[in-house]
Amino acid sequence: MILIRNGTFLTLTEKNVIKEGDLIIKDSLISYMGPQKEWKDKFDTVIDAKNHIVMPGFVNAHAHLAMTLMRGIADDLPLQKWLFDTIFPIENKLTAKDIYFGSLLGIVESIRAGVTTVADFYFHMEKSAQAVKESGIRANLGFGLASKIGTNTLQLKAAEKFINRWQESENGRILASFAPHAPYTCTLQFLKAISNQARTMNVLVQTHLHETKKEVEEFKKKYGTTPIEKLDTIGFFNAKVNAAHCVWMNDNDINILKNNNVGVTLNPQSNLKMGAGIPLINKMYNAGLTISIGTDGAASNNNLALIEDARLTSFLAKGTSLNPELLNAKELLKMATVNGTKNLGFSDVGLLKEGYKADIILIDTKKPHLTPFTDPYSLVAYSMYPSDIDTVLIDGKIVMKNKEILTVDEENILKEAESCYKQLRIPNK
Template identity: 55%
Template sequence: MILIKNAIILPLDENTFIKKGDIIIKDSKIQYVGRSIEWKEEFEETIDASDCIVMPGFVNSHTHLAMTLMRGIWDDIPLDLWLNNYIFPVEKMLTEEDVYFGSLLAIIESIRTGTTTITDFYYYPEVVVKAIRESGMRANISFAFSSRRGFNKIILKKAESFVKKFDNMENGRILASLALHSPYTSTPALYAQSARIANKLNVIVQTHLHETLKEVEDYKGKYGKSPIEKLDEEGFFEARVTAAHCVWLTDAEIEILKEHHTGVVLNPKSNLKLGSGIPDVAKLLKSGLNLSIGTDGASSNNNLSVLEDMRLAMLIAKGKTRDPSSIDAFTAMRLATVNGALNLGFKDVGLLKEGYKADMVIIDTKKVNLVSIENPYSQIAYSMYPEDIDTVIIDGRIIMRDGKILTIDEDFVKSRFIESYKRLLKI
């Protein structure tokens, strides 16, 4: 058992906080959250969290881990050209080893910036499972695909066997899912078949949806309907869908997503950087959809801090509506934690609550930007730097302590990552 004592605790189930509280972790779960008391029990580990904030770890509900390998190379290019002329050709050369070290680098950055649950939507998912297992992170790892003439049946078979093999591993710390790249790379029939398989296996399906106006207009030209309208007709939303982006939505399309309890992941930094548009955060929030935060890949963000994207989502909502009350710090922090967990299929993750999984971060408030600790929600949402995270606990295990990651040899990963990066980009 681990005791964390004397902490400022933000459980996130209600808009309140505990000024001086304790948390007890037993195995992978939270056994106690409440005010500080004298404990008679023996603990294997006691962490004195005086002057520290403890909150649930961040959840990154849309990203492509190994895209760290393409970070900082091609900026200032719109999505379609960026994908077709730059990203897709390099992705054809990726090896399993590249993806393994690219993913580990992303995992290191994520742990350092307080992410405890992540997803992956990329190639070679088996090696990503290996990287996640070794790191101790919680993750939903998808088998990603798009249409290939004559191969759709084989791809779906492979996806199904991946999910059967890897879903619900490591005591539920690892889930598996299907991920269709997008309506512009996959046929409506493949979407319909994927939904049926996902429902049969009881897993989520991830996809990119309505990211750019051009993609929506091109699709209308081809099918006479928007991607959401067409996929609705195909029964795709009967599955548990988690859709990334959703920048360009009509009210009727929001209704379709709402009716089917589709999860929506905001990726504001990637949308802004690629010039795709500005998601209507306040409207989506008001609609009652389960909204969460994703960073997208490191090549379109270009970092993996959920905190940064959460903050950007808040500021966009306020700026676009010209109403600073359109989202508050507590709500935003729920988007970046418990809502993300739900969008990735984790039902007992993202709150500091008895019986929930013990995933949390400890933040030292002695940092210069955090010393005035009157309202910890405000401090986190508006003033904290991602690197203010001191300690990270996932599934009841200390993964980072005082800024040192205990599960990964960072220098080794960095050196192998650079080898892959140089080979791929012919540097």
């Protein structure tokens, strides 16, 4: 059992903020969250959280972990050129070893930024799964799929096998999903088959939808409808779907997502950096969609610090509506935590609440930029740096303590990732 005491607990529940409370972890779960008491129990570990904010870990609901190896190699390009001329040719060269160390690099970076749950979405997913298993992070692993003539059935079978192997593994810490890349890289027939299979297996589908104006307009020219409208007619949303981006949306697209309970994951840094646009955050929020936040891959962001994307989401909502009251700090932190776990198919994760999984971060507030200690929601949402996080617990286990990663060898991961990058022989710009 672990006891965390003396901190300021941001529960994100009806209990709100508990000052100098106690939080007890038994196995992987929070067994007590409330005022300090005298305990007769023997604790294996007592964490003194004085001068710390204690809160649920952040959830990165859309990422491509191993793309950390391509950080900074394809900046300042439009999406189609970025993807087809730069990223796809490099991805064709990636080996299983690259994916393993690229994923570990992404995980270590995530943990340091207080991310306790991540959505991965890539290929060679066995290697990503291995990295997730060893590191202790919580993840939904999306088996990447894109149509290639004559391979769709084989791909679907491989995805099924992967999902059966990993779904609900490691005490439920790992979930797995189908991850068709996008309606412009997958045929409608393939998307329909994927959705049917996901529904049969009761697992999530992750995909990219309506990221660029060009993609939506080209689809409209071909089919006379938006991708979302078309996907609705083929029953794609009968499965549980987490849709990344959703930048170029009409009212009907938003209604379709709402009526089908589709999770929306915004990636504002990636969208701005790639010149893709600004999503209609207020409209989607007011429509009652479950909105979560993602970083996208490090080749288009260029880091995995979820809090930066969360902050930007709030600022864009306020700035585009000329209304600073929209999306306040507490609502924003819910998007960055519990909404993400919902959109990724986890239940009982993302709140400091009895019976919930112990995925917890400690933020050191003894910093100039977090002084004076005013409203803790505000300090986290608008002032903290990712580097203020010094301790991280996932599934009841301490994975980072006082800034030291305990589960994997960080120094070796950095060294191996550097060597994988060199072997990719990416030409200098």
